[in-house]
Amino acid sequence: MLPTATHPSPSVDYAAVLAQIHEQVAHALGRGRVADYIPELARVDAQQFGMAVVRLDGSVFEVGQARTPFSIQSISKLFALIMALKSDGERLWARVGREPSGNAFNSLVQLEYERGRPRNPFINAGALVITDVLCQHFVVPEMAVVEFLRKLSGNASLSYDSSMAASEQGCSDRNAAMAHFMRSFGNLRNTVPEVIEAYCRQCAIEMSCVDLARAMTVLANHGAIPGSNKRVLDVSSAKRVNALMLTCGAYDASGDFAFRVGLPAKSGVGGGIVALIPGECGICVWSPPLEESGNSLVGSLALELLTTWSLNSIF
Amino acid sequence: MLPTATHPSPSVDYAAVLAQIHEQVAHALGRGRVADYIPELARVDAQQFGMAVVRLDGSVFEVGQARTPFSIQSISKLFALIMALKSDGERLWARVGREPSGNAFNSLVQLEYERGRPRNPFINAGALVITDVLCQHFVVPEMAVVEFLRKLSGNASLSYDSSMAASEQGCSDRNAAMAHFMRSFGNLRNTVPEVIEAYCRQCAIEMSCVDLARAMTVLANHGAIPGSNKRVLDVSSAKRVNALMLTCGAYDASGDFAFRVGLPAKSGVGGGIVALIPGECGICVWSPPLEESGNSLVGSLALELLTTWSLNSIF
């Protein structure tokens, strides 16, 4: 039997760390640009900031507006992926790849070259395939995602915002183009309107930092819900999801994010970013204004401070 | 002052780990396909295997043909990058990006879209820009790389194989196409033949696993050569290079490699892979046959076993 190193120190004082982060980011609040392609996202208060850490033992640390629900947007892709992996297992990877992609500009020519198989589940094309998988398994797939997140977060009242979802559907032509394109290759089983509707609703789910940080503990705990013995993913699949977040979780700034933060993470244009420290805790930070790649500007900064102060990163 | 966790356990018995790896990979030797686009690479014995770990205290652990020199090929991109960062610092990133790319198919259209700036220094286009930087700073840039590697490895006799370099130059039309294309955007300062010649020679450098594992300790040691107080890179740049290896180091299988191995690593079509554990050791494994993405098949397996047995990964 070979010896095993334990990764992060259990002695991090998260209350102190979060307090210090809150102080440090105060000057930067409001910098960046709130997503405005639909009015529902545009009218959010840009000064808001919240952050939460939930350890595997269930203890919660929070600062700022960590109990305010916000639109999770692309963060939903992560949980939809977990659900699709749970139901389809390894054969999911025949329909979607696991490698980083280049910039969005190439997405359609890349899809053509790879015969309708998107490069990973976090680009929109890949997320649409994942939603298509959920459409095969659930009559109302968006509510299945809601239910799953209720269970993971312990917040039984969370749901999606219908008017947000309707707005998203109203400007979903690019996603519909990709969906039809993949369907022409046989990589979409349901109709495009069904998939787009479910996808827009799942993106419009609203959760708070505390909700999301708690939901992330399942990945920090290698696929099992902490406290229960309920396993959502096997250890290897949980590790795979973490690897995907590290290499593809922050849109076209994933490489830079891996350098600055060095944790598996997934961001959304609502300004939220979820992350995790394996064996240790789930994390969520929220601040609406985005940097140019679509990640929360202050959220990225907060996570960078967290890793700088609390642990040695892998790099 | 916040507490800091230390990452890998110092108590790993690398001699035992390497012995066990050697045993485990024996059955797979020869599987995969030796690179054969030039005769010099094609005629290498496919059964060879070597692996070495060099800790920051200088202790060396090795198995198999760990003292046999082999063609380092794309591993040279890593050390050329360190040299270019040392001389140009942060302004290097104006000429080459830091994000993963999609598949090779898109490389030219991506270069066009991004006005001649390659996405990262490990794709060929990016490596050519790095060599161009070295051509600006050194009269004989390939010998500067050789000298740098002599210093890092402590092996004063290593050099490049001229006939290998000549063969590579003889089939360098794709690289020359990319070089001219970047030059048309003003992102190449020297003539294409100069850059291609230096590049082919740097790829033809021959080193052993022990040489390379020792050379990697500078990155494991956050940019300073262990034992001396000589700093090659500042801590932040060293971390940047490690992040790049993690997200872009294994060609078009970087995502899968991050999942399986979870260490910063860089592979070459000569069958070598270098890696490192921060604060702990440099690593090199070598086995010529490649999997379809161009990484050593047995080498990847060996690194996967190493991380499984010796430490918790980040994921």
Place this chain on the structure above:
Amino acid sequence: MLPTATHPSPSVDYAAVLAQIHEQVAHALGRGRVADYIPELARVDAQQFGMAVVRLDGSVFEVGQARTPFSIQSISKLFALIMALKSDGERLWARVGREPSGNAFNSLVQLEYERGRPRNPFINAGALVITDVLCQHFVVPEMAVVEFLRKLSGNASLSYDSSMAASEQGCSDRNAAMAHFMRSFGNLRNTVPEVIEAYCRQCAIEMSCVDLARAMTVLANHGAIPGSNKRVLDVSSAKRVNALMLTCGAYDASGDFAFRVGLPAKSGVGGGIVALIPGECGICVWSPPLEESGNSLVGSLALELLTTWSLNSIF
């Protein structure tokens, strides 16, 4: 006043020419491959052949099954274009280009590069924009096309085949992808399902060679319906449409077609090809099996014989 040359000789004996063509192509009937992406097209008899010439004075020359209706498919793009030009005039060209395109592979990246403006009205993307224009002007655009063709051909009973149209709609994902993509650039005003439905129905119109040859006389007559004084297009627009047919009318074999036939022409995957000799006559040939670019194999041959025997071409 400068002298003007008259182009084709009025003394061509079309009855004799068609008889000779019929004889010459007999050995080739059945060669090529009938379109089979929908069952309605696949089950047509491959041995059929018909050809008709209608002169501006109204005289009709025909051989073979020149009175058998067939699916006009992409030939409909030509008449839809005339209708869109009639209603929108020159401002149509702000939404669709007038230049040949490369191969279909590039269509999406080209659309992206040109901000959703297709290169010409005969590629599918361009034809969808044209149908979108018709959707703006007509409540039931496909019936407007039917009515227009009834008027031009003098055949009041022609219509479209509903089951053919439904089949086409069932495999229209690529067209829907392009339509949504253009819509994301603001270059589609109606919903994608509306445009696709009208487009599939217009493609499913059934006409005979004699019907189509007569319909083509309006273009041979520089935009006015012969016999009446009804002008459908001004002279310049008619000339523009003819130029477009010459450079873009035969899919990805337009260059070769211009060489072999040298007449303005438009083909469809139903095996029909319409053409014209300016100032002289409308022409239609039909034979279902296609060469690899999607043009009627025997139809192309027949037109080549026609131009060889009856007039000097422009080249």
Place this chain on the structure above:
Amino acid sequence: MLPTATHPSPSVDYAAVLAQIHEQVAHALGRGRVADYIPELARVDAQQFGMAVVRLDGSVFEVGQARTPFSIQSISKLFALIMALKSDGERLWARVGREPSGNAFNSLVQLEYERGRPRNPFINAGALVITDVLCQHFVVPEMAVVEFLRKLSGNASLSYDSSMAASEQGCSDRNAAMAHFMRSFGNLRNTVPEVIEAYCRQCAIEMSCVDLARAMTVLANHGAIPGSNKRVLDVSSAKRVNALMLTCGAYDASGDFAFRVGLPAKSGVGGGIVALIPGECGICVWSPPLEESGNSLVGSLALELLTTWSLNSIF
């Protein structure tokens, strides 16, 4: 034996037509933009205008600076193609296509998709393949082109401008990129520098309108040099070259040019355009300033007037 129509009237009074054109274009001289990517082209006087028609009987009609030599640039691609067809015949088309291409943006991805075979001999990639063919047949290929043009034009003193050629070579990175790219597919037999040098020199040939109009009579005469019985191309190949000019001769405005002018033509960024009327005459017009697609602005206008006044076009 079927009757044959003769195409253009022999009674056109070219002297009167040219005089009228000269008068009509006077107000537009200087409009557009002289090519300025190399200083040698930039410093030409933008007010210059010349035009010449040479009939098959040898009679010459000219106006303006029709005897002033100018840089023929891409017009050389036409004559190089004739030479390559003469030596390689039909098998040339295995290496270069005969279809129009999309816009230049796609040229590299299109080359990749079509495995290094350019779409036609008038885009730069195709012209480089043609020059490569000439490099196989001639020791000094650019002088072979010069000799061929001396023979066709009857002007024994014409040559290329060395300093122009040197300047072109100094900014030939895009062409070199394409040449290396095609070479990586095995579609270039000589070294890239050899091909680029010959290509730049052939583009730097200087000829007058009268020289070029006379050289074009060989194509107007279906491949035989008028007056002698010397055949340069068989009738079918001559027709092929004319078809190529009609569909691909005016860069990315070929479709529009076909509409406006309707004659086989080839333009160059030096401001020259050659054209022909089959069975009738060779034509050349020259005015340095270009429209945005790279064709002479006033030259296009002059040719449009010529066809409007002197003959019915094909459309």
